[in-house]
Amino acid sequence: MIYHELIVVGGGLAGLRAAVEAKKAGVDVAIISQVWPGRSHSGAAQGGVNAALANHPESADDTWEKHAFDTVKGSDYLADQDAVAQMTKDAIPIIYEMEHWGCPFSRFEDGRIAQRPFGGAGYPRTCYGADKTGHYMLHTMVEKAYEAGVAMYVEWFVGRLIVDEGVCRGVVAYDMISGGWTAFGAEAVIMATGGAGRTYGNSTNAIISTGFGMAMAYHTGVPLKDLEFVQFHPTGLLTTNILMTEGARGEGGYLLNDLGERFMERYAPKAMELAPRDITSRSIQTEITEGRGIGGKGYVHLDLRHLGAQKIQEKLPGIRDLAIHFEGVDPIEEPIPIVPSQHYSMGGIDTDMDGATVLPGFFAAGECACVSVHGANRLGGNSLLETVVFGRRAGAAAAAYVKALEEKFDSSTAARRAIAEVEERIDRLADNAVDGEDPYAIRLEMTTTMKEHFGVFRDAATMRVGLDTMYELKERVARAGLRCTVGVFNLDMIRTVELEGMIDVALGIAAGALNRTESRGSHSRTDHPDRDDTNWLKHTLAFYQPEGPRLEMKPVALGMFEPQERTY
Amino acid sequence: MPEARFRVKRYDPEAPVMIGARYDEFTVPYESSLTVLEGLFYIQEHLDGSLAFRYCCRAAVCGSCAMYINGTYRLACQTNVRHLHGDAITVEPMPHIPLVKDLVSDMTDFFAKYEAIKPYLMRNSKTPDAEIPQSEADRKKLDMPIDCIMCGCCYSSCPSVWGEGSYLGPAALLKAYRFEVDSRDEAGKTRLPSFDNERGIYRCHTITNCVEACPKELNPTEAIQWLKGATVRRRLLGRAK
Ligand SMILES: Cc1cc2nc3c(=O)[nH]c(=O)nc-3n(C[C@H](O)[C@H](O)[C@H](O)COP(=O)(O)OP(=O)(O)OC[C@H]3O[C@@H](n4cnc5c(N)ncnc54)[C@H](O)[C@@H]3O)c2cc1C
Ligand code: SF4
Ligand code: SF4
Ligand code: FES
Numbered sequence: 006m007i008y009h010e011l012i013v014v015g016g017g018l019a020g021l022r023a024a025v026e027a028k029k030a031g032v033d034v035a036i037i038s039q040v041w042p043g044r045s046h047s048g049a050a051q052g053g054v055n056a057a058l059a060n061h062p063e064s065a066d067d068t069w070e071k072h073a074f075d076t077v078k079g080s081d082y083l084a085d086q087d088a089v090a091q092m093t094k095d096a097i098p099i100i101y102e103m104e105h106w107g108c109p110f111s112r113f114e115d116g117r118i119a120q121r122p123f124g125g126a127g128y129p130r131t132c133y134g135a136d137k138t139g140h141y142m143l144h145t146m147v148e149k150a151y152e153a154g155v156a157m158y159v160e161w162f163v164g165r166l167i168v169d170e171g172v173c174r175g176v177v178a179y180d181m182i183s184g185g186w187t188a189f190g191a192e193a194v195i196m197a198t199g200g201a202g203r204t205y206g207n208s209t210n211a212i213i214s215t216g217f218g219m220a221m222a223y224h225t226g227v228p229l230k231d232l233e234f235v236q237f238h239p240t241g242l243l244t245t246n247i248l249m250t251e252g253a254r255g256e257g258g259y260l261l262n263d264l265g266e267r268f269m270e271r272y273a274p275k276a277m278e279l280a281p282r283d284i285t286s287r288s289i290q291t292e293i294t295e296g297r298g299i300g301g302k303g304y305v306h307l308d309l310r311h312l313g314a315q316k317i318q319e320k321l322p323g324i325r326d327l328a329i330h331f332e333g334v335d336p337i338e339e340p341i342p343i344v345p346s347q348h349y350s351m352g353g354i355d356t357d358m359d360g361a362t363v364l365p366g367f368f369a370a371g372e373c374a375c376v377s378v379h380g381a382n383r384l385g386g387n388s389l390l391e392t393v394v395f396g397r398r399a400g401a402a403a404a405a406y407v408k409a410l411e412e413k414f415d416s417s418t419a420a421r422r423a424i425a426e427v428e429e430r431i432d433r434l435a436d437n438a439v440d441g442e443d444p445y446a447i448r449l450e451m452t453t454t455m456k457e458h459f460g461v462f463r464d465a466a467t468m469r470v471g472l473d474t475m476y477e478l479k480e481r482v483a484r485a486g487l488r489c490t491v492g493v494f495n496l497d498m499i500r501t502v503e504l505e506g507m508i509d510v511a512l513g514i515a516a517g518a519l520n521r522t523e524s525r526g527s528h529s530r531t532d533h534p535d536r537d538d539t540n541w542l543k544h545t546l547a548f549y550q551p552e553g554p555r556l557e558m559k560p561v562a563l564g565m566f567e568p569q570e571r572t573y
Numbered sequence: 574m575p576e577a578r579f580r581v582k583r584y585d586p587e588a589p590v591m592i593g594a595r596y597d598e599f600t601v602p603y604e605s606s607l608t609v610l611e612g613l614f615y616i617q618e619h620l621d622g623s624l625a626f627r628y629c630c631r632a633a634v635c636g637s638c639a640m641y642i643n644g645t646y647r648l649a650c651q652t653n654v655r656h657l658h659g660d661a662i663t664v665e666p667m668p669h670i671p672l673v674k675d676l677v678s679d680m681t682d683f684f685a686k687y688e689a690i691k692p693y694l695m696r697n698s699k700t701p702d703a704e705i706p707q708s709e710a711d712r713k714k715l716d717m718p719i720d721c722i723m724c725g726c727c728y729s730s731c732p733s734v735w736g737e738g739s740y741l742g743p744a745a746l747l748k749a750y751r752f753e754v755d756s757r758d759e760a761g762k763t764r765l766p767s768f769d770n771e772r773g774i775y776r777c778h779t780i781t782n783c784v785e786a787c788p789k790e791l792n793p794t795e796a797i798q799w800l801k802g803a804t805v806r807r808r809l810l811g812r813a814k
Contacts, residue, residue, distance in 0.1 A: 040627075040629050040635070040637060041680070041684070041723070043635075043636075043723055044629050044630070044635040044636055044637050044723075045629075045635075046629065046630065046635075048630070048634055048635055048722075049630050049632060049634050049635070058703075101702070101703055101704055104704045104705065105694075105696070105700045105704075105705060106693075106694060107693060107694030107752070107755070107757070107758075109712065109715045109719050109755075110704075111712065112707050112708065112709050112712045113709075114709060115706075116706030116707055116708050116709075117703075117704055117706065118704050134719075135716075137634075137719075137720070140634055140719075140720075140722075141719060144719070145694075148692050148693040148694070149693060151688055151692060151693065152691075152693040159684075182673055182679075211629045211630045211631065211632075211635070212628050212629060212630075212631055213628075213629050244605075244606055245631075245632075247631075247632045248632075323634075326633075327632060327633070330633065330651050331632070331651075445618040445619070488622040488623075489622050489623050492586075492587065492623070492674070493586060493625070493673055493674050494625035494673055494674045494675075494677050495623075495625075496617055496622075496624070496625060496626075497617070497622035497623065
């Protein structure tokens with residue numbers, strides 16, 4: 006058994022920030038990550054990160070309170086306002102800290118960090134590094150973790166948590182480079198495994214954003230919160246769903262239908278292309294459904310041509326490269342074909358503002374967690390912010406928890422039991438190798454079902470069919486066959502183990518969506534088109550049960566801003 | 574439906590001693606578009622579950638999937654089979670790097686060298702309450718090196734690395750440059766010893782294989798040349814810029 010006082014699962018921005026904080030507090034901390042931390046999905050973020058720095062000429066009177074208001078309004082009032090206040094206040098010093106650590110933000114002429122307008126924001130407050138902000142922030146954070154001397158287990162896949170007498174005591178992980186499963190004992194664990202985008206067949210997310218980390222928590226009895234709120238980004242590339250950042254519209258890009266109309270005028274006359282994502286995605290979907298997609302087909306255009314070659318090359322070089330390589334379109338010369346695409350999991354592991362959960366010794370931060378600062382719809386630029394703000398808080402809280410422990414327990418028995426359970430599970434899957442279900446066929450059915458039955462617009466009849474399919478897939482995945490059980494870099498094993506967790510998370514999304522009989526933020530039901538604050542101004546909690554999720558409700562923290570109608 | 578023929582080089586660490594290399598052939602059907610990475614997934618899912626390769630972002634930003642495809646360094650996720658010529662697509666791991674399995678290279682040395690150059694911003698003066706100001710012109714100097722995705726193509730292509738295993742190589746030196754050239758960095762002579770030596774900048778013979786190999790079109794050679802000049806300035810004056 007390997008031992009560290011604190012284990013952080015995940016080397017994205019949230020996990021790295023947590024580990025750096027715990028290390029500073031003098032705790033023996035290690036990161037376990039399925040990929041080299043610098044390859045984490047955080048590096049794919051493009052557009053930027055929000056903080057009311059008031060650097061932009063038009064944002065001189067911006068404040069954290071205004072940032073908080075935009076966030077709460079954007080969330081369709083489902084965000085917890087105390088958490089939002091904390092995040093927007095912390096935003097300013099934490100972005101300066103990122104800069105002090107070396108993050109290469111773009112600059113204004115006066116040498117200050119550059120900011121651009123983003124959807125749903127009253128002021129231009131999105132700090133950026135060209136259109137590669139995530140890559141720059143992630144590499145800076147990796148560098149900081151190396152400098153701090155954080156231990157890293159790179160290319161280890163975590164398969165389950167170790168829980169002993171109701172307390173989290175470590176994880177079991179597969180060493181992808183040397184092979185075999187090993188127990189990691191710890192006094193506390195922070196989950197920072199990112200989003201669940203790949204439960205959908207049309208996601209902008211990395212292939213490793215499976216939501217499996219959420220599932221590991223869920224299986225130990227920790228509830229998942231607000232899973233039904235799934236963000237669809239308005240502008241994914243038509244053939245691959247690769248993201249074209251909101252920054253492209255922030256810099257002045259247009260959305261056009263087949264008639265060449267800037268159709269956002271019909272839906273958000275003031276904000277136009279910079280309406281929040283839920284509204285913009287619904288507008289695009291409506292244009293497509295009503296036959297005004299390009300050539301009557303299922304997509305519209307993102308047009309950047311009027312920005313000119315120079316601005317595109319300076320501000321959006323990454324977008325241009327992606328469009329050329331993956332869609333065969335040069336945005337300087339042609340409009341880009343785009344479709345709304347699954348993008349972000351607002352829901353996740355239910356935590357408080359310190360990342361703590363109902364399971365002692367178990368914390369979570371980043372996209373896998375739900376504090377909740379995004380409520381029913383996240384604003385662009387608030388997620389990178391969440392990873393560093395709440396990564397830091399979770400790191401500090403977990404370190405304090407570890408230091409306050411009176412004695413350290415011996416969890417070697419629990420660790421042995423956990424390893425045996427993982428191995429039993431692998432054996433069970435291997436027994437089905439010949440006549441079991443094909444895990445990849447199940448995966449494909451799951452991603453297609455989620456895409457088609459739990460998309461931008463939802464209704465009871467469609468969702469019920471989808472939910473039935475998901476229950477059927479849950480039964481089938483128990484009989485999934487595993488062909489390769491040993492050896493190094495065993496993708497068959499990782500992907501089959503992952504799949505069981507993905508199905509449970511997807512089932513939670515589906516059940517929550519059918520249950521919530523209102524429209525709020527990203528959850529838009531044609532059969533219940535209005536927001537219903539009387540019955541539904543509350544969070545959903547999903548508890549794992551083998552037969553399917555049990556749902557409960559939890560109140561929303563209000564206090565700063567009264568819920569109002571949301572217009573843009 | 575069109576089909577693509579893949580010839581994939583295999584390596585099994587449990588049976589490493591093989592006479593000659595083993596290549597397996599697979600046929601992958603596709604509709605209108607297929608990346609090499611998607612093809613590898615098709616093979617792993619339907620034809621041979623034991624195939625090993627790295628993946629993550631599938632959008633050319635994470636650096637996981639660098640391979641040698643039809644004799645050229647490429648990112649598998651960014652390579653569409655429609656743009657490849659010849660009747661089969663030959664997929665091999667990056668040459669001159671030890672292997673873990675199949676297309677998965679052992680990057681241990683690569684990252685050890687990255688760590689060796691102290692890849693982080695160093696400051697001595699008191700940090701301000703706001704950002705450390707940086708002019709647009711100074712920020713522009715960072716444009717090239719900060720786009721490195723640590724994929725390893727340059728490292729694999731560098732004859733100096735093949736010849737001398739301890740040479741830091743183009744990626745680590747490009748990273749050193751990224752900090753040395755940053756107007757905010759105050760490393761002075763602290764980072765210098767890590768690359769001002771025989772396993773560092775002097776090992777580079779400006780053969781520029783690295784420039785050609787880089788899928789992000791970066792220029793490690795230029796960075797190394799700059800470091801050579803800066804090293805002299807640092808030694809004499811204590812400053813690089
Ligand atoms: C294309 C794209 C663009 C975006 N742009 C923006 C933007 O401009 N602004 C913004 O604010 N937000 C943006 N977002 C959202 C934001 O990038 C993410 O929400 C955020 O980076 C998530 O960070 P994280 O640290 O929580 O997780 P990730 O960065 O996803 O990291 C997850 C980590 O967990 C590890 N891991 C997962 N499972 C396991 C396991 N079983 N075992 C071991 N390790 C595991 C992985 O290896 C990885 O290191 C964007 C998202 C996408 C998809
Ligand atoms: S230029 Fe230098 S680093 Fe690049 S390949 Fe040649 S010897 Fe290697
Ligand atoms: S310089 Fe280019 S080839 Fe070398 S690691 Fe960086 S991105 Fe890859
Ligand atoms: S999968 Fe990330 S670069 Fe190819």
